[in-house]
Amino acid sequence: MKFAALSYEEKSSIENIHFLSAIPTKKGASGMSLFPKIVEDFKRLKNRLVMFSAKDNKNVLVASPLLWIEADTSCHSELCGLRAPTSMYPCCKCYVRLQRSMPNLKSSSYYTGRHTARTKAHYLTAASTSGRGSTIPDVSSTGNALTASDLCFAIRATDALLELQSFDPSIDTPVEALHNILLGVAKYLVNDLVKVVLKKNPNQMARLSKALKDYENSQGMSRKFTRELRHYGSFLGRYYKVLLQILPAILVTEFANDSILSLITPSFVRLGCLCSLVFVRAVRFGTALHYETKKDEQFNKHIREHLMHINRLNTSRDICLKFAKQSAMKHIIDGGSWVSKDKMREKYGNSTAEFLKENFNDNVKNILFGRSRDFADNNDTDDIIAKALCDNTFAVFMLKESRDQHVRSFIGKVSSLRVEYYRVESSPHAQVNNYLLAQRVSNDASTPLNQLKIVCKLDMHTEFNHKLVMNLSKFGSYWFFVSLFSNRQY
Numbered sequence: 432m433k434f435a436a437l438s439y440e441e442k443s444s445i446e447n448i449h450f451l452s453a454i455p456t457k458k459g460a461s462g463m464s465l466f467p468k469i470v471e472d473f474k475r476l477k478n479r480l481v482m483f484s485a486k487d488n489k490n491v492l493v494a495s496p497l498l499w500i501e502a503d504t505s506c507h508s509e510l511c512g513l514r515a516p517t518s519m520y521p522c523c524k525c526y527v528r529l530q531r532s533m534p535n536l537k538s539s540s541y542y543t544g545r546h547t548a549r550t551k552a553h554y555l556t557a558a559s560t561s562g563r564g565s566t567i568p569d570v571s572s573t574g575n576a577l578t579a580s581d582l583c584f585a586i587r588a589t590d591a592l593l594e595l596q597s598f599d600p601s602i603d604t605p606v607e608a609l610h611n612i613l614l615g616v617a618k619y620l621v622n623d624l625v626k627v628v629l630k631k632n633p634n635q636m637a638r639l640s641k642a643l644k645d646y647e648n649s650q651g652m653s654r655k656f657t658r659e660l661r662h663y664g665s666f667l668g669r670y671y672k673v674l675l676q677i678l679p680a681i682l683v684t685e686f687a688n689d690s691i692l693s694l695i696t697p698s699f700v701r702l703g704c705l706c707s708l709v710f711v712r713a714v715r716f717g718t719a720l721h722y723e724t725k726k727d728e729q730f731n732k733h734i735r736e737h738l739m740h741i742n743r744l745n746t747s748r749d750i751c752l753k754f755a756k757q758s759a760m761k762h763i764i765d766g767g768s769w770v771s772k773d774k775m776r777e778k779y780g781n782s783t784a785e786f787l788k789e790n791f792n793d794n795v796k797n798i799l800f801g802r803s804r805d806f807a808d809n810n811d812t813d814d815i816i817a818k819a820l821c822d823n824t825f826a827v828f829m830l831k832e833s834r835d836q837h838v839r840s841f842i843g844k845v846s847s848l849r850v851e852y853y854r855v856e857s858s859p860h861a862q863v864n865n866y867l868l869a870q871r872v873s874n875d876a877s878t879p880l881n882q883l884k885i886v887c888k889l890d891m892h893t894e895f896n897h898k899l900v901m902n903l904s905k906f907g908s909y910w911f912f913v914s915l916f917s918n919r920q921y
Contacts, residue, residue, distance in 0.1 A: 651890030703904030
């Protein structure tokens with residue numbers, strides 16, 4: 432659980448994500464079994480509770496409604512009381528109907544267009560009968576009456592959530608990028624590429640594997656793809672995240688005239704363009720809500736670290752105890768108080784403060800406060816320090832100090848603490864396949880690196896027709912150049 436009123440950076444910090452509970456999947460119990468009790472607590476919070484504030488040293492009134500629930504697609508279906516995402520009506524927001532067979536497949540406009548929306552009233556109607564037999568009005572396009580069961584309402588364990596006035600399952604279950612893009616469309620395309628397209632073409636498979644191996648030398652990518660394509664069945668989200676940035680550039684250059692890969696290449700190009708926009712700082716594209724799950728997934732590594740130090744006999748209990756102790760320590764060190772056995776409010780004393788001051792090292796942070804590793808941003812879209820750039824790194828630069836109010840940025844390559852100038856070119860093939868071309872301006876044109884500031888790091892590892900390819904599928908690159916072209920700065 433985290434607090435929505437915090438900034439995006441604060442919400443993404445390990446200190447502000449709170450572990451609530453874990454439950455062993457025994458005797459029919461699951462995480463959904465906790466919802467009735469959790470809903471009771473949320474009701475109390477919504478109606479305001481008196482709590483003691485250590486900062487104000489007095490009791491304050493606290494109200495905290497539930498705003499949304501982040502989860503993967505299958506868990507969202509379960510939270511909304513729907514059948515699995517492979518059912519006929521899988522969406523928790525609308526009534527789009529899927530097809531089981533290829534014959535008479537509807538056009539793409541059917542699947543990309545708008546459909547009748549699921550509403551909270553529909554969820555309440557479905558929950559009103561035990562067998563999901565109530566009729567949902569104004570849903571079917573054929574005019575036939577459909578029951579809640581027909582529309583894939585099934586699971587009853589989460590009906591308690593509907594008692595919360597602030598929670599609407601059709602709105603407060605936001606779609607997130609990790610499971611819908613990386614572990615959804617991207618996974619499907621990569622699997623199809625390896626299992627179907629390249630299965631009977633070992634030569635192309637060997638060429639593609641060699642190109643991916645060579646891409647490990649790219650200075651433009653902080654994360655490298657070090658796996659073998661044939662092991663696609665065990666890929667995690669982070670592997671697809673790298674593949675979607677480098678595969679489009681490889682396919683449109685190394686396999687530009689390959690008839691075998693010509694059908695699937697445009698799909699990777701379009702998906703690479705989409706991801707270059709999605710995986711940028713969320714403030715550019717609306718609320719951070721839709722892009723936070725990739726941060727929340729990183730919380731799993733802190734759970735795994737605790738599992739390394741227990742006997743695995745009762746993992747749920749041991750993890751809960753570990754996080755509970757860490758939460759208590761954070762509360763005390765932050766100036767929080769507690770009620771003693773004598774019913775007196777107490778705080779830590781001078782001896783405790785002096786001990787922590789003398790011994791507050793990394794081991795103490797790790798053991799008592801869970802600060803072993805913080806969350807990382809691996810998109811290469813944040814500020815980059817010039818000192819972090821090594822030779823043969825390409826980036827967009829600007830002069831640090833200039834009297835000209837309209838200083839133009841330029842493409843450059845770092846070489847021996849100087850930056851060489853490159854000019855941007857394009858071609859019909861480049862425009863269709865989401866890349867730009869670049870060439871050295873002059874052998875003598877360069878500027879000292881310490882006089883420049885970095886605007887955007889670039890991936891220019893591949894070549895095409897004896898020119899460097901500027902890979903716009905790299906996260907953040909497409910958005911950066913689209914904005915510049917719209918302002919006619921290039």
